[in-house]
Amino acid sequence: xxxxxxxxxxPFYPDHFTLxxxxxxxxxxxxxxIGILGLFFPVGVGTPADPMDxxxxxxxxxxxxxxxxxxxxxxxxxxxxAPVIAILLLAVWxxxxxxxxxxxxxxxxxxWVSAAVLIIIIALTIWGEVS
Amino acid sequence: xxxxxxxxxxxxxxxxxxxxxxxxxxTYTAEEPEMSSRLETDQLPVTAPIKPEDDTCFQCxxxxxxxxxxxxxxxxxxxxxxxVAFLFGIARSASVWKTxxxxxxxxxxxxxxxxxxxxxxxxxxxxxxxxxxxxxxxWWYCLGGLTFFFFIVQGITGIMLSFYYxxxxxxxxxxxxxxxxxxxxxxxxxxxxHWSANAMIVLAIxxxxxxxxxxxxxxxxxxxxxxxxxxLMMTLLFGFTGYLLPWDQRAYWATTVGTEIAGxxxxxxxxxxxxxxxxxxxxxxxxxxxxxxxxxxxxxxxxTSMGMHFIMVRKQGLMKPL
Numbered sequence: 029x030x031x032x033x034x035x036x037x038x039p040f041y042p043d044h045f046t047l048x049x050x051x052x053x054x055x056x057x058x059x060x061x062i063g064i065l066g067l068f069f070p071v072g073v074g075t076p077a078d079p080m081d082x083x084x085x086x087x088x089x090x091x092x093x094x095x096x097x098x099x100x101x102x103x104x105x106x107x108x109x110a111p112v113i114a115i116l117l118l119a120v121w122x123x124x125x126x127x128x129x130x131x132x133x134x135x136x137x138x139x140w141v142s143a144a145v146l147i148i149i150i151a152l153t154i155w156g157e158v159s
Numbered sequence: 160x161x162x163x164x165x166x167x168x169x170x171x172x173x174x175x176x177x178x179x180x181x182x183x184x185x186t187y188t189a190e191e192p193e194m195s196s197r198l199e200t201d202q203l204p205v206t207a208p209i210k211p212e213d214d215t216c217f218q219c220x221x222x223x224x225x226x227x228x229x230x231x232x233x234x235x236x237x238x239x240x241x242x243v244a245f246l247f248g249i250a251r252s253a254s255v256w257k258t259x260x261x262x263x264x265x266x267x268x269x270x271x272x273x274x275x276x277x278x279x280x281x282x283x284x285x286x287x288x289x290x291x292x293x294x295x296x297x298w299w300y301c302l303g304g305l306t307f308f309f310f311i312v313q314g315i316t317g318i319m320l321s322f323y324y325x326x327x328x329x330x331x332x333x334x335x336x337x338x339x340x341x342x343x344x345x346x347x348x349x350x351x352x353h354w355s356a357n358a359m360i361v362l363a364i365x366x367x368x369x370x371x372x373x374x375x376x377x378x379x380x381x382x383x384x385x386x387x388x389x390x391l392m393m394t395l396l397f398g399f400t401g402y403l404l405p406w407d408q409r410a411y412w413a414t415t416v417g418t419e420i421a422g423x424x425x426x427x428x429x430x431x432x433x434x435x436x437x438x439x440x441x442x443x444x445x446x447x448x449x450x451x452x453x454x455x456x457x458x459x460x461x462x463t464s465m466g467m468h469f470i471m472v473r474k475q476g477l478m479k480p481l
Contacts, residue, residue, distance in 0.1 A: 036292065039290055040286070063351045105424075135480075138374065139372055
């Protein structure tokens with residue numbers, strides 16, 4: 029794509045490349061700090077797996093907790109198919125909403141919808157963690 | 160002369176085919192050798208593994224208990240580097256002494272060498288000089304790249320962990336303990352792997368929200384959005400398959416519950432359950448399957464999808480918001 033004359037910009041190399049390198053370096057330092065933390069407070073292991081002994085509270089990892097909590101109210105069949113349908117809907121969304129934005133209103137609607145969905149998922153996750 | 164080469168060529172090809180066929184026939188028709196010339200399992204010579212205290216490599220490379228840094232290796236590296244620098248100085252002076260030419264710096268020498276052979280500069284120049292407008296240099300456009308950064312971190316730490324991890328129910332738990340307690344920096348690598356997984360999921364969702372809110376999924380970017388959804392599913396599957404690998408109570412039962420839920424999908428539920436578990440229950444087959452998915456299948460699919468995703472972004476550019 030050709031750059032319009034009135035857009036201010038920088039060449040990819042070296043200017044933008046060095047900016048990205050600095051961001052990556054910053055996060056690299058963060059990763060090293062996490063590693064140093066791991067030397068003193070390791071992740072640890074639980075008890076070895078025992079197929080005969082079902083623990084009372086079984087919980088998936090945090091990113092699945094909202095689904096798990098949802099399954100307590102919704103019957104299992106719907107609770108298993110709903111995420112699949114949601115993902116398919118997410119995948120085909122550009123074909124359903126394909127008109128380019130004409131006003132700022134559509135932008136704001138998407139902001140509110142995203143905020144609502146995010147808050148619901150976070151609330152379900154926290155609820156799944158504490159129950 | 161040409162017909163001689165042709166003859167030799169045909170001879171080589173036909174002899175190769177004959178030998179290959181003979182080997183194939185032998186493999187499928189050869190009988191077991193006689194018992195007297197074959198040793199039974201308990202008669203085979205036993206090579207016992209070396210005890211850790213006798214293994215000269217263990218204490219530096221695995222345990223970390225050997226702490227003297229001034230070793231022969233360190234001396235070789237230090238004085239060797241000084242020697243190489245000295246010899247390089249002599250070579251540099253000698254090369255410009257007679258001709259009085261200016262010394263071309265080494266990076267430029269390397270570029271000239273590659274340009275003479277591959278015309279690298281002509282190829283890279285349009286790519287590297289592409290202008291990046293200021294409105295694109297904002298923090299919310301970094302989220303996708305950061306997800307990729309943490310994917311690389313996971314790849315490197317994952318490879319390091321897979322050097323010591325044993326994917327069988329009998330040894331998995333103990334191998335994780337070995338990594339945490341005995342391996343040098345093992346607990347650090349495992350900590351990084353654990354938290355980078357969470358970071359990658361959070362950043363992928365943040366990136367999804369940024370693209371969704373800005374409407375950058377609209378045509379002509381629909382296929383890019385679909386490759387992005389595929390990547391998100393791969394990230395979550397990475398988490399799901401990796402979670403089982405420590406083979407502790409939490410992992411085992413979370414996987415049981417998770418695959419049980421997959422099994423309640425109508426029509427394909429049973430197929431999904433048996434495919435994931437490698438049977439009807441969570442067994443050693445499940446662990447092998449999840450390990451293969453986590454280490455081979457998912458990385459390949461993810462790298463392919465990322466390649467397409469990056470090419471599409473590069474070709475179409477970022478969408479300019481209103």
